[in-house]
Amino acid sequence: MSNRMWGGRFGAGPDVIMEEINASIGYDKRFYAQDVAGSVAHATMLAETGILTAEDRDAIIKGLEAVKAEIEQGSFNFSRALEDIHMNIEARLKELVGEPAGRLHTARSRNDQVATDFKLYVRDAIDMLIGQVRTLQKAFLDRAEAEANTVMPGFTHLQSAQPVTFGHHMLAYVEMLGRDAGRLEDARKRLNESPLGAAALAGTSFPIDRHMTAEALGFDRPAANSLDAVSDRDFVMETVAACAICAVHLSRFAEELVIWSTPQFGFVQLSDKFSTGSSIMPQKRNPDAAELIRAKPGRVLGALTSIMTVMKGLPLAYSKDMQEDKEMTFDALDSLSLALAAMTGMVGDLTVNREKMKAAAGAGFATATDLADWLVRVANVPFRDAHHITGTLVAKAEEKGCDLDGLTIEDFKAVDERLDARAFKVLSVEASVSSRTSFGGTAPDNVRTQVETWRTALASKDA
Numbered sequence: 001m002s003n004r005m006w007g008g009r010f011g012a013g014p015d016v017i018m019e020e021i022n023a024s025i026g027y028d029k030r031f032y033a034q035d036v037a038g039s040v041a042h043a044t045m046l047a048e049t050g051i052l053t054a055e056d057r058d059a060i061i062k063g064l065e066a067v068k069a070e071i072e073q074g075s076f077n078f079s080r081a082l083e084d085i086h087m088n089i090e091a092r093l094k095e096l097v098g099e100p101a102g103r104l105h106t107a108r109s110r111n112d113q114v115a116t117d118f119k120l121y122v123r124d125a126i127d128m129l130i131g132q133v134r135t136l137q138k139a140f141l142d143r144a145e146a147e148a149n150t151v152m153p154g155f156t157h158l159q160s161a162q163p164v165t166f167g168h169h170m171l172a173y174v175e176m177l178g179r180d181a182g183r184l185e186d187a188r189k190r191l192n193e194s195p196l197g198a199a200a201l202a203g204t205s206f207p208i209d210r211h212m213t214a215e216a217l218g219f220d221r222p223a224a225n226s227l228d229a230v231s232d233r234d235f236v237m238e239t240v241a242a243c244a245i246c247a248v249h250l251s252r253f254a255e256e257l258v259i260w261s262t263p264q265f266g267f268v269q270l271s272d273k274f275s276t277g278s279s280i281m282p283q284k285r286n287p288d289a290a291e292l293i294r295a296k297p298g299r300v301l302g303a304l305t306s307i308m309t310v311m312k313g314l315p316l317a318y319s320k321d322m323q324e325d326k327e328m329t330f331d332a333l334d335s336l337s338l339a340l341a342a343m344t345g346m347v348g349d350l351t352v353n354r355e356k357m358k359a360a361a362g363a364g365f366a367t368a369t370d371l372a373d374w375l376v377r378v379a380n381v382p383f384r385d386a387h388h389i390t391g392t393l394v395a396k397a398e399e400k401g402c403d404l405d406g407l408t409i410e411d412f413k414a415v416d417e418r419l420d421a422r423a424f425k426v427l428s429v430e431a432s433v434s435s436r437t438s439f440g441g442t443a444p445d446n447v448r449t450q451v452e453t454w455r456t457a458l459a460s461k462d463a
Helices: 016-022 025-048 054-073 085-097 110-146 166-191 210-216 226-231 234-260 288-311 320-349 354-361 368-379 383-400 409-415 421-427 429-435 444-462
Strands: 151-156 159-165
Touching: 025 054, 025 085, 025 110, 025 210, 025 320, 054 085, 085 110, 110 166, 110 226, 110 234, 110 320, 110 444, 151 166, 151 354, 151 429, 159 166, 159 354, 159 429, 166 234, 166 444, 234 288, 234 320, 288 320, 368 383, 368 421, 368 429, 383 409, 409 421, 421 429
Parallel strands: none
Antiparallel strands: 151 159
16 A cells, blocks of 8 residues: 555555654644644745635635644544654645645645744744743842842852842842843744745745745745755754753752752741652651752753754755654753743742841851951052951951951951951941942842843833
């Protein structure tokens, strides 16, 4: 029996194993809406250029709308024997409208069809992810504004370094997410060229209008080279790379939440919505949502590696290897979307222990740099000398078992006569953060200014 997909060239149907490895309908059925949209645009263009009659166009479009409705209602019967979403839709269209369905594939191939569907799908996913990133930015901004005066330790090497405000810490993630949104926006701009009409690899002899279909589908222009149009998966690699970086950013904050929510730190408490208990230890409050977000980059980075490995040695133009680019892409996009949603919920529900943060901010001689800066600013001491003087005072405080502000003025004078009682004023954590007024610094007023700057910027994106 002749295989109806491959035509008369093949006399026997596919072996069961071949069907198993060849079929993609199990996952590319996600493309149904994009496939219908591409076919509607193609049929409309074929009629406008005189390749298809208006009657056939109308029948095809009506049939495609009916197929889409069946899929959305759950009554569509997906067939593995028909391999993919394109042939499943076309076969059902033929059942509904008869002969006109066979004219739809004029001047196109499954090669340009799948490339078009995939671009449309990734573009839709990018738009959704950008929206989620901005929503998370707004959650961080709300938290930053509320905690503009909340003092916490700033860390390097996970050791107390200098006091910062929790609001300032939240703004760091707003900046990261801003870059993430920018990368996704850039990826979207580059992908927005239409492959439709490139056909199998060489274009077509039919007098089609590729600019018309590109415009109908919201592309900026048709792809300029038919070989590249059907074999390009840069848009997938670039988008998943942007997703991977964003997932890493989320993972960094998730790790901080895991650390900060321990009894040893006690800086924050996650709500019951994003915590779980233990099956044996009744006191446990596990930050499972944060831990799962922390793990997500493994999946997204794995997807990126897989896609790049699939593409790395492929000659032009299309090869069946490229069917293997979809499942991991879907998984990467889904994983990041879920992580963004969960993180937005956690940031909004977070309970902050301000007293615990403030106490920790003053530990570990965190204001030592402020004292060195005072020596430079007030006593005109070269910074390297000021650094040495302050280090000597830190050693003396360690010997006495106190913080810097626990030393006496006599202790200060014994190390350097240029120190006086005014130096004690810079040793509080509040004075430390308030003094950091340089652009991008942690001062509370800076935090509030940056919150408003970002809110204005995001409002302009929403407009």
